Amino acid sequence: MKVEAISQDLLGAFQVQQLATPPQNMVGDFSTHLESIDNRIMSVAKGEQVELHELMIDIERAKLSLEYSVSMRDKMIDAYKEVTRMQV
Known part of the structure; x- marks a missing residue:
């Protein structure tokens, strides 16, 4: 497995995407994101080819989103x- 660095333009596009997402849409996106992570974890367990570094990044992103949501709550x-x- 070849590990490559994340390009600056990809990182910049991700940051712009995160800032452009309104809070109302984050709940649906979060649940679909978690389903995607679960599916990829199951693929790793089955021995299928999965990019582990992308999976770990997505897991950390979900963790941070959850911590942010709990803090806001x-x-x-x-x-x-x-x-x-x-007192009124």
């Missing part, structure tokens, strides 16, 4: 609690 809950504690 916690901040929203904290904000809700602050609003409910306000």
Whole structure:
């Protein structure tokens, strides 16, 4: 298996794509992304040819997305609690 470096134009295109994705579409994209990762992990388990470095990058991307979502949820809950504690 030959490992190649990620080109700068590919990296730049990924960053632009991530910034252009509105939050509403991230939920559906996240679930389809997880299904894709699961399918590729099953392919690795079966011994099929899979690019491992791309799989690891996708797994880390999903991990970061999940951590971001949990952090946003916690901040929203904290904000809700602050609003409910306000005296009118």
